[in-house]
Amino acid sequence: MTADLVLDVQGLAVEYGTDRPARAVDDISFRLHRGEILGVAGESGSGKSTLMTAVSRLDRPPARVVSGSVRYHPRDGAPVDLLSAPPGQLRELRWDRLAVVFQSAMTALNPVMRVGAQFVDVLRTHQRMNRKEAWKRAAELLELVGIPGDRARNYPHEFSGGMRQRAAIALALACDPEIIVMDEPTTAVDVVMQRQILAQLQELQARFGFAIVFITHDLALLVELADRIMIMYSGRVVETGTASALYRAPQHPYTLGLRDSSPTLRGPRREVRAIGGSAPDLWDLPAGCAFHPRCPQRTAGCDTTRPPLLVRDGHGTACLLAQPAAARPATTPNGTEEGA
Amino acid sequence: MGGVTLSPAVPEAAARSRTSRSAVRQIWGSVLLKRIVFYLVAAWAAATLNFLLPRMMPGDPASAILLKMSELGPVTPDRVQLVHRLFGGAASEPLWRQYFSYLGGLLHGDFGLSLAFYPTPVSTVVRSGFLWSVLLLGVSTVIAFVVGTALGALAGRRPGGWLDSVISPLSIFVHALPYFWAALILVYVFAFRLDWFPLSGGAGPDLAPGFDPAFISSAITHAMLPAATIVLTSISGWLIHMRNMMASVVNEDYVLLARAKGLSETRVTTAYAARNAVLPSISSFAVSIGLVVGGSLLTEMVFNYPGLGSLLNQAILNLDYPLMQALFLVISMTVLVANFVMDCLYVLLDPRTREAAS
Amino acid sequence: MTRRLPIRVPANRKVRFGLLIFLVLVLVAAFGPLFVSHVLGQSPTRLHAGGALESPSGKHWLGTTSSGQDVLAQLVAGTRTSLLVGLVGGAIATALAVLLGVLSGYSTGRSGAALTAFVNIFLVIPGLPLLILVASYTRGRGGWVTVAVIIGLTSWAGGARAKRAQTLSLRNRDFVAAAGYSGESRARILFLEVMPHLAPVIASTFLFSVVGSIAAEAGLDFIGAGHASTVSWGTMLYWVQSQGALQSGAWWWFLPPGLCIALVGTAAGLVNFGVDELADPRLRTRRATGPAARPRRTGGLTPEKAR
Secondary structure, three states: OHHHEEEEEEEEEEEEOOOOOEEEEEEEEEEEEOOOEEEEEOOOOOOHHHHHHHHOOOOOOOEEEEEEEEEEOOOOOOOEEOOOOOHHHHHHHEOOOEEEEOOOHHHHOOOOOOHHHHHHHHHHHHOOOOHHHHHHHHHHHHHHOOOOHHHHHOOHHHOOHHHHHHHHHHHHHOOOOOEEEEEOOOOOOOHHHHHHHHHHHHHHHHHHOOEEEEEEOOHHHHHHHOOEEEEEEOOEEEEEEEHHHHHHOOOOHHHHHHHHOOOOOOOOOOOOOOOOOOOOOHHHEOOOOOOHHHOOOOOOOOOOOOOOOEEEOOEEEOOHHHOOHHHOOOOOOOOOOEOO | OOOOOOOOOOHHHHHOOOOOHHHHHHHHHHHHHHHHHHHHHHHHHHHHHHHHHHHHOOOOHHHHHHHHHHHHOOOOHHHHHHHHHHHOOOOOOOHHHHHHHHHHHHHOOOOOEOOOOOOOEHHHHHHHHHHHHHHHHHHHHHHHHHHHHHHHHHHHHOOOOHHHHHHHHHHHHHHHOOHHHHHHHHHHHHHHHOOOOOOOOOOOOOOOOOOOHHHHHHHHHHHHHHHHHHHHHHHHHHHHHHHHHHHHHOOOHHHHHHHHOOOOHHHHHHHHHHHHHHHHHHHOHHHHHHHHHHHHHHHHHHHOOOOHHHHHHHHHHOOOHHHHHHHHHHHHHHHHHHHHHHHHHHHHHOHHHHHHHO | OOOOOOOOOOOOHHHHHHHHHHHHHHHHHHHHHHHHHHHOOOOOOOOOOOOOOOOOOOOOOOOEOOOOOEHHHHHHHHHHHHHHHHHHHHHHHHHHHHHHHHHHHHOOHHHHHHHHHHHHHHHHOOHHHHHHHHHHHHOOOOHHHHHHHHHHHHOOHHHHHHHHHHHHHHHOOHHHHHHHHOOOOHHHHHHHHHHHHHHHHHHHHHHHHHHHHHHHHHHHHHOOOOOOOOOOHHHHHHHHHHOOOOOOOOHHHHHHHHHHHHHHHHHHHHHHHHHHHHHOHHHOOOOOOOHHHOOOOOOOOOHHHOO
16 A cells, blocks of 8 residues: 555644744644545645645745654655755646646636646756647647647636636646645636546546646535545545545534535435535634534533544544544643633 | 649638738738828827917917027018917917918928027937937837836746745836936946946037947946836836736636647746736837837936937926927837837738728 | 724834824924024024034034034025925925826726826836926026925826726725726716825825925925025035035035935835824734734735835
């Protein structure tokens, strides 16, 4: 199994600000295997986008990685910690091995450059192609996602929203990467376009075999797409497991709420319910389990004890309810991000 | 990209018609045509303002001019008529007729006689200073824009970096220096104290203007300090503007993506960040160039540089309204042309403007 | 929370420093002349109060001019003139900028297009030459007030453009549209929904109009097109130039007025720079501090940013 490992994130923590820092990502670990689709779900403010920028080392002040490692495992050779890699090495790995697709392709493409030219510069940098080859390849890549190759000469504003999003995906494929991190790549397009893009994405993934970290707030979508899913709440992982297990039998009340708050396309009909309340303020997190003020199943201890992520048979849950009574600590381990 | 097969996968891709080359040219044409019309209207507005101002002002500029002319020499009836056409005063004709004969006169470049250089026609006087000013202003503005924008891009790339914390406060102060005072200080230090450059003038007095090395090198030495003044004081405006735009553009997704693409830092900064950040500088050129032109006129006065600014100074001292009026028009037209050039540059740099017009 | 109230709660160091400079200048303009005449016993206009071109001394803190006038007394009197011209000119320019900018941004159809064209035309006609032209027709009649009025009337275009852009973006916001659907009158929407959101931009425009007016007045006086008998920073520099103070090395005479003008501009630049940073956290030079600086994805956060 470890031979297939491509990305190994351990104990990653990201803070905002310095005087009174807020942890947007707190002690997150996960492994990504070759050809795997890992879904990361959570509400806005859960830290999932911060996680993505930290993993791809695109974080910028006031965000700051305070601990952890992000190891990339190449097919041959020693693993590289992306967080401590020197700029030159990082630049070489970028896009060639790890590509990203942003939430809004509307803003992710340079408005004053032809779409093709934005493929050409990356191809010329990493694949050492000459200009002519690169333009030809750009056209081919666009065709992969169903955009006529001659549209490479257009500017982004001449593309529709769906085309731009697909172009961004094609761009991510340019150097045949091993990992693509996608941050809500289908949020900005309508539902029909979303289905189209996802179908296309699965097809491309089957063909090229890259691994995907797919970040979204839409759990229902992940269930259909991902192999494994990680649920985030207030910067921490609250539940992780295979897509089917997690959807069939969620163990964390938050996952349950998330599941029941969106209708499914397949499966039995059930009532759609919203989770009451809203995501907590990172500068003022509740003590104990961060979800307890909104939790319908909270019991004694939830407001004082922060449950650790307990993994059994590949399924992890961070909830007192899911833990054997003996494992419950009596008091809070000194929490770092409680409100001052 | 001929020869590639169209993918049938997505309907809207094919539905959007491709823009052919001739269509692109048409769009270009219509954007620029709109601007040309605008500048023609602006030119007409400046001329009309010139017509209305002396007629609206208290006092009677026309009689003041005629009085002064009579002191300088005999005044023929057609000269009297010309003064009335330009400045009003005689109520013999209805205003609209005065207006049309005024506009007609302008088209022939007829601005009357200068009082400061009596009886030289105003058009001759203006022509003598025009090239000096345009060269000085043009060269200094290009230098200031290019250098200021480049420095601003460097400072704004890392807000709070060492370069930013040195350059930004410094340029706020330099930006606040009045042109004429900066000119005085430069004269004092470099011409008067150090004697590196001539105190004033446009070229050595014993040299006849022409394309010979002696004249050109003398003209360049004389232009150094005025140009330095204009560059020094206008550079910081471009710098601050670019710095702020850059500081906000470096956080755009497309710059982040460029960095994620593993492109070189230079490529990310120039092709992605600076290329977008410079657009507002160009579109706000009109506001900035007005200030630079004003400043360079004052600078010329300090250096007694033989351009439009010094002529304006002469006109003010001698209450030479005909010259002043003509200078205002000529300066305005020059600024309009400069703005039009920048508009063309903008259309060239921002593909979205081409689309918007179609 | 200090966000959105940059003027009232200057948490930013640059803003505070800039405002402090303004405060000092206002105090000098208000009480300086009294101090000069009663404590130092000097007058800005008295000739031969001392010898010609005396360097700074206990009696003449900033030395004397070539006609033996006290430079400090002139500088203080000039501060008052310059600030008055700045305030009057700035107020007129800002009022025109708000009126024309908001109307041209808010009106639709022909009248909107016509107003926009009007603003844009004034934007491309260079201000200083126009100012000089008008000022020389008035030939100093009416003293500094006339000068201030002319400055105000010729320098509103830049501010109007900023207002127009802001109004345009506000017009398309949901809350303005909602007010429209709920049947409020256009004037009511304009004053109650749109105007309050323009307050920071108006403040910034006023600041720059004041500084611009001060600089314009100085330039006008310097070339002798202003009001020659008023003591201002500009007329001081006019005499500096015509009396050859540079050649005499009388730094106490030619440095202070120019530095004062630069100081005003620097103060405005600092305030604007700081306000920009407060309005748009991405411009911030220092690391964010505290909850006010909470990072967030900014969609169209900063209507305050225009100048």
